[in-house]
Amino acid sequence: MLIVQKYGGTSMGDCERIRNVAQRVAKAKAQGNNLVVVVSAMSGETDRLISFAQSFTPLPNTKEMDMLLSSGERITAALLAIALESLGIKAISLSGRGAGIITDTFHTKARIAYIDTTKIFQLLNEGYVVVVAGFQGISTDGEVTTLGRGGSDLSAVALAGALNATCCEIYSDVDGIYTTDPRLVKQAKKLDKISYDEMLELASMGAKVLLNRSVELAKKLNVKLLCASSFTQDKGTLITKEEDIMEKPIVSGVALDKNQARVSLSDVQDRPGIAADIFGLLADNNINVDMIVQTIGRDGRTDIDFTIPKTEVSLTQQVLEGFKNDFGSIEYDNNIAKVSIVGVGMKSHTGVASTAFKALALDNINIMMISTSEIKISMIINAEFAQKAVEKLHSVYKLEQ
C-alpha cells in the first residue's frame, strides 16, 4: 500500500520526538508499505520566525515571509530523513519544490494548483521513504510559497490525492474525533469513523484536529483521512465518504462554539434587497456571518437575527450605522453559545430536532435561534447554559454508548 503520513509540530517538537516519528515510519515501512511522510515545523518555530519578522514591521512582505517560514519544514524534513537513515531506512527529504507541489502566486496563502508526481514516484520505486516539507510549494513563477494555516495537512491531503494513496494519516497530539469535547463531557467517546460532511460540521468542536480546508480537499479528492496521535498506538478516527460508513448514526456528535455574538435587528423595513444590502456590506468588510434567521414580515416590517464572531462586534456596529434608518432597534449579545448536533443519519430520520428541543426545554434552557441543515441542527442559547446543554444532548442521543 502507498500511505501518506503527516506529522504535526508537536509530534516533531524535538529530536527525541523526531526519533519517535522515525520509529513509527520504520514500522509502517517494515509492514511492506510505500511511504510519503509530510512534516510540519517544530512546534513554536513558525511563531518564532513570525515574531522576528514583525519586530521590523507589522505587515512584512509576503514573498519574504514565505522564504522565511518555509525554512522550518525543511529543517524537520531533513532531520527526519537523517533519523530514518540512522535506523537503516533509505530515506530522502524534499522541499515543496522538490516534491513538485505547484501553487498559485498568492504568497503566505497560496493554493495548490497541481502536483508533479514524477520525482516522488521515481524515488518510491527506488525504495526510498520520501519525506516532504509540508506547508510549502513553488509558485508558477518559480518562487517559494506557503499554504497558510493548516498548510501541512493540505500538503498531505493533496499529495495523497495526486499519488492515489490508500490513506492519508494525520498524526498530532490529538488521538481522534470525539462525540463532543472531552474536556466538557467526560463521557465523550472517540469515533471510529465519521463522514467528511459530519467532520466539516463538527469543525467548531473543541478539539480542532483538522481545518475544514483540508477536509474539503480530502472529500473532493476522495482521500481517506485517519486522525490519530503520534504518542499512542490507538487507532484514531477514519474520516471517509458516507457510503463507506455502514451503520449511519443519527447523531455523531455535539459541537459547542462560544466565540459567536448575536446581532438582532428589530422592525426592519421589509423591502426587497434589504437583507442582501446588509449582508453584502458585512461581507465586503470581511465579517464572517454564521447563522441568519429572518422571521416572516408583518405590516411591511420584519426581524433579522444573525451571529458573527465576537471579535467583529465593533466593526459590525460601524457597518450597521449606515442602515440605522432601515430598522427600529438593534441589539448585540455577547453572552451566547451555539450548540450543534451533527449526524448523517438525520437525513433519513424524523424527530431528531424535536428530541433536542424537548431535552433543552425540560432543563429550562431557552433557545434563541435555530438553524438546520441536512445533517446539522444548531441552536443559540444563553452562554451560561452551554455546558449543561452539551451534556444533555450528548446523553439524550446516547453518544456515550
Added chain:
Amino acid sequence: MLIVQKYGGTSMGDCERIRNVAQRVAKAKAQGNNLVVVVSAMSGETDRLISFAQSFTPLPNTKEMDMLLSSGERITAALLAIALESLGIKAISLSGRGAGIITDTFHTKARIAYIDTTKIFQLLNEGYVVVVAGFQGISTDGEVTTLGRGGSDLSAVALAGALNATCCEIYSDVDGIYTTDPRLVKQAKKLDKISYDEMLELASMGAKVLLNRSVELAKKLNVKLLCASSFTQDKGTLITKEEDIMEKPIVSGVALDKNQARVSLSDVQDRPGIAADIFGLLADNNINVDMIVQTIGRDGRTDIDFTIPKTEVSLTQQVLEGFKNDFGSIEYDNNIAKVSIVGVGMKSHTGVASTAFKALALDNINIMMISTSEIKISMIINAEFAQKAVEKLHSVYKLEQ
C-alpha cells in the same frame, strides 16, 4: 558603484543587529551604490542544527545536511530584506538557487562552478537591494549544496567576481587586519592595506578574519576585499593586489602559530625518494605537513625536521612506524611555536632575515628551524618564548608606527 557586502553570523546575531545591518545597507544605498548583500546564518544557528542531526548519527547523510544547514541563511536573508523594506528600501532575498550560484555535487563542501548572474542583474536594474543567502548553492543535479566552512565569504567573493563589483566588503565583529594579534602585543596596529599574498601568509595570525580559500579566490578573480566591523564606522583593512599598494612595507605583520608540533628524524638513510616516500604517506593520511627542513647529507645519512598539527601527532607516529628502519632516531616536540614575519617588501630588501635572527639572538631565543619564502620568514622556537619573540619582532620592524 556596484558593491557586494557580506555580514557574518555575529553581525546577524539577533533582530536588533539585523536592524543595524539594514541601516548600514540603507546608508550605502543612499550614497548611490548598487548593492548585493550576502548574509550568514545567525551565530550559533548552524552549530545548533548540526547538533540536532548528530543526535541521530555521528555522520549524517551529507545531502540531508545541506537541506538542513541551508535554512539558516535563508532565514537571515528574508529577515534582512524585511528589515530593509521597513526602512523604505526596495529589497528582495534570494536563496543560493535564486542567486544562480551553481556548484559541483560534493555536498557539505561543494565548490562553486559558475554563477548565472542574469536574475541578480535584472533585479539590480529594477532598483532592488539584492540579499543573498550565503554558504549555499545549487548543484548541477539541481540539489541544494553548501560550501563548507567560511562558505558565506566565498559566496560573496564569487558574486563580486561574477558581477564585476567595485569591492567586496566583509563585515564581522573584527575591525580589520593587524600587524599582529592585538591580544598578544598591545602596540599592534591596524593595517590600511595589505596584499593578497601577505594576507594568505598571515592567515595563521590570531585574528582569523578570513579563510585562505576566500582570499585565494579573491586574488584569482581580482576582487578587492575590505575587512571591517559591522559594529563601528572604522574603515577596516583593504586586501588588494600588490600593484595597488604604493608604499610597500618591508614587513607588514608578525604571525604566531602555537598549534604545530615538531618531528625530527635523525640519521635518515639518504637514498633518492626517501623524502617523497615519507611525505607521500603522510599526505595519504591527510596529515598536513607545514614546514620541512632537510640538512645536507653526510656519509649517506641526513636529518629531516618537519612540523605537523599537534592533533596529528599520534597518527604521524603510526605512519612513521613503517619507516623505522630508514632512520636512526625520531623525536616529537609539542612545546614549540612558529613565529613568522610577512611582507611584500622583503622581495626587494636584503637583510630582513638577519635582522630577525639577530633580534631573537639578543634575547637568547634559540631558533630550531627556519624556512623562508619570497615574502615570509618562519622560525620555530620554544613555546615559552613565543610572546617575547612576537613583541621583539613587532618592535624591531617598527610595526607600531
